[in-house]
Amino acid sequence: MPNLFKSTPVSSSSILQRIPTSQLRPGMFLVRILDSWWKSPFFVHRRLLKSPVEVQQLMSSGIREVEIDTALGVENSAREESGLDEAVLAEEMTDRPMASFEENGSATHERVSVSLGSDSSPGREPYPDDSQQREEVVQLREATMAAVEGAFEGVKTGEPISQLVAHSTAQALVQKTLANPALVGEMLLIESLKLIDKTLYAHVVDTAVYSILVGLQLGWDEEKLEKIGVAGLLPDVGYMRLPQNVVKAHWDGRCDVVLLQKHVVMGETLLKRHAQFSSDIVRMVREHHAYQDGSGYPEGQGGAQLSESGQLLGIVDYFDELITVGGPSGALPAAFAIRQLYQEAQKGKFATPFIEAMIRTLGVFPVGTVVQLSTGEHGVVMKQHPDMGLKPQVKIFRGSDGKMLDVPQVCDVSKDANLGHDISIVKVLNPTEYSLNFQELMTS
Numbered sequence: 001m002p003n004l005f006k007s008t009p010v011s012s013s014s015i016l017q018r019i020p021t022s023q024l025r026p027g028m029f030l031v032r033i034l035d036s037w038w039k040s041p042f043f044v045h046r047r048l049l050k051s052p053v054e055v056q057q058l059m060s061s062g063i064r065e066v067e068i069d070t071a072l073g074v075e076n077s078a079r080e081e082s083g084l085d086e087a088v089l090a091e092e093m094t095d096r097p098m099a100s101f102e103e104n105g106s107a108t109h110e111r112v113s114v115s116l117g118s119d120s121s122p123g124r125e126p127y128p129d130d131s132q133q134r135e136e137v138v139q140l141r142e143a144t145m146a147a148v149e150g151a152f153e154g155v156k157t158g159e160p161i162s163q164l165v166a167h168s169t170a171q172a173l174v175q176k177t178l179a180n181p182a183l184v185g186e187m188l189l190i191e192s193l194k195l196i197d198k199t200l201y202a203h204v205v206d207t208a209v210y211s212i213l214v215g216l217q218l219g220w221d222e223e224k225l226e227k228i229g230v231a232g233l234l235p236d237v238g239y240m241r242l243p244q245n246v247v248k249a250h251w252d253g254r255c256d257v258v259l260l261q262k263h264v265v266m267g268e269t270l271l272k273r274h275a276q277f278s279s280d281i282v283r284m285v286r287e288h289h290a291y292q293d294g295s296g297y298p299e300g301q302g303g304a305q306l307s308e309s310g311q312l313l314g315i316v317d318y319f320d321e322l323i324t325v326g327g328p329s330g331a332l333p334a335a336f337a338i339r340q341l342y343q344e345a346q347k348g349k350f351a352t353p354f355i356e357a358m359i360r361t362l363g364v365f366p367v368g369t370v371v372q373l374s375t376g377e378h379g380v381v382m383k384q385h386p387d388m389g390l391k392p393q394v395k396i397f398r399g400s401d402g403k404m405l406d407v408p409q410v411c412d413v414s415k416d417a418n419l420g421h422d423i424s425i426v427k428v429l430n431p432t433e434y435s436l437n438f439q440e441l442m443t444s
Helices: 052-061 087-095 131-156 164-179 181-191 202-216 223-233 237-239 244-251 264-270 279-285 308-324 336-345 354-360 411-416 438-443
Strands: 016-020 028-033 064-068 371-373 378-383 392-399 404-413 425-429
Touching: 028 131, 052 336, 131 164, 131 181, 131 202, 131 237, 164 181, 164 202, 164 223, 181 202, 181 354, 202 223, 202 308, 202 354, 223 279, 237 264, 264 279, 279 308, 279 392, 308 336, 308 411, 336 354, 371 392, 378 404, 378 438, 392 411, 404 411
Parallel strands: none
Antiparallel strands: 016 064, 028 064, 371 378, 371 425, 378 392, 392 404
16 A cells, blocks of 8 residues: 655646636646645545545635646646645644634535435445444444453453454454454544443453554555554553552543553563564564653653654554543543644644644544534534545434424535535534534434
C-alpha cells in the first residue's frame, strides 16, 4: 500500500495562479482553497477537477478563491494524486476549529432520507447488511479483552506472559482488520460510546487495533502490523505491579502522577524477563509515553531517537485515553480528540504524518460524532464515505424545528451532494447535551 501522506512536490514548471471559484472549469488542477477548510466539499484538495459536478460543489461551498497549477491541468490528467499536501493541510486545519463552526446560511431544500429500518429509497442503492461482520468484530474484541485480562491477572501472581499467545492474538486482530478496516474502525468508535466505564483491558485492546489501522494506512506490512499489535496489547502490563487503587484512580480521571509513571519501567522489566519478546516490541513499550518534542516519560526517551512504531503507539495510546479518560472535564468526543492531536502536532509534540494518517483512518468527523447539518437538523455520524471525508452518513435524531424525531432518519450527505442538494456539516456538538444513548441509537 502506498504512503498516502507523501507530499506532492511543486514541479519546477509549475505556474501557480489564484482565481475566483466562478472561473473554475473541469480539467483545472486545484492546489488549495483560499478559505477555511471546513467549507470545502473535498477532504483532499490537490486534485484534478475531472467533472462539472466537482466544479459546482466548489462554487456552491461559499469558497470565493482558490489556487490552481496551470502546468498540471487537463493536458497532464494522466498524473495521479500521490497524497495530501502536508503544509496545506496543516495551514487549513489550524484555521478550522471544530467547536465553533458557523452555519453556511439557512437551507431550504428538501433532503433525501430514509427511515430507520428501511433498506432503500428512490434513487438509492440499499445499504449492504454487514450485521454478521459487525458481530464478529465485537466478539473478537471481547475475546481479546478476556485474554488480556487473564494474562494481566496472571502477572500479579508471577506468571509469565506467553509470547505465543500474544502474537497469535495480535495476528487475529491484524487479519480481521485487513479484511475490513473501515468496519473495524467504525465498531471501535461505536463501542467507545457505551455508557459504562472503560476498563484497562478495553483500552489496551483498542490501542492495539487503532495502531494496526493507522499502520495499515501508512502502508506497513503484516509483520510490522503484528509487532505493533503485540506491543499495543502490552504497554500497560506494568500497571499490574502498582497498587490497584492507583490504577483505578487513573481510570476514574484521578491519579498519582509520579507513581503512575512507573508502570512504563515496570512493564519493560517484566517483558525483558521473557527473552522471547523481540527488542522491537520491548522498545515500543518503553517509548509509548515519550514524545517527539522530548516531553513525556521516562525522561530521556523522547525526541529524535524515538522509533517510528514507538511514536505511533504513543499517539494512539494518547488518543484512546483522551476519548475514555480525558482531562479534568472528562472524556472528549473523538472529533475533539483528533483536533487536539493535530494542534499538538503543530507545536512539535507528535509527527504530523501520523496524525494525518489517523485522520484518514477515522475521518474528520469520526463515527459517533454528534453534528449539526446546514439544514438545522442534529444527528450522529454513522459511516464514513471513502472518497468524501466531509460528507459522511448521518442518522438524524432532531429535526430542524428542534423537536426529537419519533423515528430517526438516515441521511447520506455524499449522495445528497451528488443529487445537487447543498447539505454540509456546520458544527460538531457536545454529546453530553443530549439525554440519549448514542451507542444504542447507532446500533438499533
